[in-house]
Amino acid sequence: MVAALTIIFITALTIIAELHPPTKDWLQTTFTHHWIGKSVLALVVFGLLSAMRYFFPNVKPHFGWLSGVALGCAVALFGFFLYEYYF
Amino acid sequence: MTTFLTILLVVHVLFGVIGTMSAYVVWRELLRSQPRQRWLLWNSLSTWVTWLGAWLTGGYYYVVYYGEQVKPVIKAGEYAWAHSVVTEWKEHIFLFLPFLAFVLWLELRSGQLARRQSLVWLSGITWFLSLGVTAAGVLISGAVQ
Numbered sequence: 001m002v003a004a005l006t007i008i009f010i011t012a013l014t015i016i017a018e019l020h021p022p023t024k025d026w027l028q029t030t031f032t033h034h035w036i037g038k039s040v041l042a043l044v045v046f047g048l049l050s051a052m053r054y055f056f057p058n059v060k061p062h063f064g065w066l067s068g069v070a071l072g073c074a075v076a077l078f079g080f081f082l083y084e085y086y087f
Numbered sequence: 088m089t090t091f092l093t094i095l096l097v098v099h100v101l102f103g104v105i106g107t108m109s110a111y112v113v114w115r116e117l118l119r120s121q122p123r124q125r126w127l128l129w130n131s132l133s134t135w136v137t138w139l140g141a142w143l144t145g146g147y148y149y150v151v152y153y154g155e156q157v158k159p160v161i162k163a164g165e166y167a168w169a170h171s172v173v174t175e176w177k178e179h180i181f182l183f184l185p186f187l188a189f190v191l192w193l194e195l196r197s198g199q200l201a202r203r204q205s206l207v208w209l210s211g212i213t214w215f216l217s218l219g220v221t222a223a224g225v226l227i228s229g230a231v232q
Contacts, residue, residue, distance in 0.1 A: 003186045014179045033150045035178055037140070042182055061203035066190065067212045070183055074216055079174050085171040 001062060003067040009045045011073040013038055015080055022048040091206035092152050098222065099144035104222060105189040106137035106188070107217040113191065116208040117203060124198055126148050131195045134213075142185055149178065169230030177223035 017024040019032060035038030053059065088096075112130040116122045160172040184193075191210055200206065 004139065007183050010179065010182050013097050014146045019119045033154075035148060037147070038179070039146065041180060048184060061190070061194065061202070063190075063194070063202055063209045066187070067205070067208040070187060070209075071212050074176075074180050074183070074219070077179055078172070081175045081183070085168055 001059065001065075002053055004050055004062070004066045006042055006046040007066075007069055007073050010038060010042050011077055014077060015039065018080070018084060056086060088152065088156070095144050095148050099141050099148060102137045102141035103217075103221060103224065104143060104186075106134050106141060107214065107221055109133040109137065110141060110188065110210065110214040110217050113195075114161070114207065114214045117200075117207045117210055122200065122203075126160055127195050131192040135185060135192045138185045138188050138217075142181070145181070151152065164230065168229040173223045173226050173230075177198075177220050178226070181220050184217055184220065185215065187216075 010055060013023075017038075024034050027034040031037035031040055109130045113127060113134060115129050116130070156168050158174070161167060161174075187209065191206070191213065192208060194202070
């Protein structure tokens, strides 16, 4: 669950940053490079969600769902960059 | 490109490839009727640690050199899509991999394979994505040439 939400966050932030230049500029100025910003924020999100998980120890991990999320987000990002380049 | 950056790039590629190989071993081992616990543990740890190394080395190279020196060359050439689609995809999909590998290692560390079927899927997809990232790296290098 934690990794899946982190991957969704990375995907959403990537698409938002491409479509909304002020977000990309914010990442650039705050972290010196937008990609560093995404890396750092992904780690922060993963860390925070992992810490929160301590309060919900009975929640079982869903690795099948994680697989689907990872593949789906990978396909979505590829489609997005393809669309952005050609259209 | 300085000697340091050349070495960094080589180390980045090595880390990535070793991680991809380890990810494949984890997937194949989980497919066995009797997975070997130590083998799973060491290879899942290797996957996670080497991809962390690839993240740091590749990230440094990307931020310090690729953006200023390589990206303009690709975008000015006939393979501009190699950066705009392939590099962009690679640099963001790569961010998934250390988290996927970490989660796998954490679960395999417990020694219990109660959710083995879904772990097979997870390890397989992790390996598949890492193959894609590796292929993207090869393509980008070709586009620069």
